[in-house]
Amino acid sequence: xxxxxxxxxxxxxxxxxxxxxxxxxxxxxxxxxxxxxxxxxxxxxxxxxxxxxxxxxxxxxxxxxxxxxxxxxxxxxxxxxxxxxxxxxxxxxxxxxxxxxxxxxxxxxxxxxxxxx
Amino acid sequence: xxxxxxxxxxxxxxxxxxxxxxxxxxxxxxxxxxxxxxxxxxxxxxxxxxxxxxxxxxxxxxxxxxxxxxxxxxxxxxxxxxxxxxxxxxxxxxxxxxxxxxxxxxxxxxxxx
Numbered sequence: 001x002x003x004x005x006x007x008x009x010x011x012x013x014x015x016x017x018x019x020x021x022x023x024x025x026x027x028x029x030x031x032x033x034x035x036x037x038x039x040x041x042x043x044x045x046x047x048x049x050x051x052x053x054x055x056x057x058x059x060x061x062x063x064x065x066x067x068x069x070x071x072x073x074x075x076x077x078x079x080x081x082x083x084x085x086x087x088x089x090x091x092x093x094x095x096x097x098x099x100x101x102x103x104x105x106x107x108x109x110x111x112x113x114x115x116x117x
Numbered sequence: 118x119x120x121x122x123x124x125x126x127x128x129x130x131x132x133x134x135x136x137x138x139x140x141x142x143x144x145x146x147x148x149x150x151x152x153x154x155x156x157x158x159x160x161x162x163x164x165x166x167x168x169x170x171x172x173x174x175x176x177x178x179x180x181x182x183x184x185x186x187x188x189x190x191x192x193x194x195x196x197x198x199x200x201x202x203x204x205x206x207x208x209x210x211x212x213x214x215x216x217x218x219x220x221x222x223x224x225x226x227x228x229x230x
Contacts, residue, residue: 033217043208045217056217091162103150103169103212108162 002026004109006092012115018080021112024073025094033093033106034067034077043091049075050097061086082116089113119144121209123221130199131229137184138194138224140209149213151192153183156206156223165207168192204228 005024013019025032033048047057049069057067064083069075079086089111095104120143130136142151153165168176168183176183184193196203204227210218 042222043218043220048217059217089160093162097214103152103214103216105152105164105167106212106218107164108154110161113160 004092004094004107006090006109006112008112009110010113010115012117013082014117015083016081017116018078019082019086019114019116021077021079021090021092021114023075023077023092023109025075025092026096026107027073029094029096029107030072031095031097031104031106032069032075033095034075035091035093035108037089037091037111038087046077046090079114082114084116087114087116119146119149119211119213119219121211121219121221123209123224125224126222127225127227129227129229132201133198136196136199136203136226138196138207138209138226140192140194140221142190142192142209142211144190144211146213149211151183151185152210152212152218153181153192153194154208154210155203156208158205162208166194199228201228201230 007022031050034046037043045059047067052069067077091111092109093106095106097104122141149170151168155163166178166181168185175185180197182195206223208223209221212218
């Protein structure tokens, strides 16, 4: 089975440019998470969706960040305009949540390494 | 607030020895899950093992086992017969329902031949 797919794997851009990261969750999973990993802050959640609906976006740094999930098989994270401090690895993860079960395992994509010059 | 603590920034272990990576957590919730992930130098996050708070037996997955001590709020990962390929960062995480995972700061494990 295909795992979580992210694109691009690497992105180098200049400050001020728009950046769009893409994610395809595992088929059948109904929860999708965007995390960011930096040396200073470790792994932190940016936003997560359940059944394509944003549930918690409190981790989104500021208005420059936006995320969408137009359908169950696709999500985007957009940064506009990008800044050097946005340089990080961005992970997408998905899980299958059922009410009668405990926490579900989140499976991570390979990540997108973003460098903003 | 939920918190995960990993007190070992780095560990060096001889190949074929067993290794224990420490993880303690803090929560007032009764229902939660504890996870361990491996992050090799290539950067991907690989799920290793899961323990539910109501599970009475310690979870095991091949060479990985989770030493779950609920009263002490600890969920240590034990890797038996370590291999060179086990060298990586290891993250402990806690989750609730379908909400976010809270991660520890990680332990960098280096296996010495």
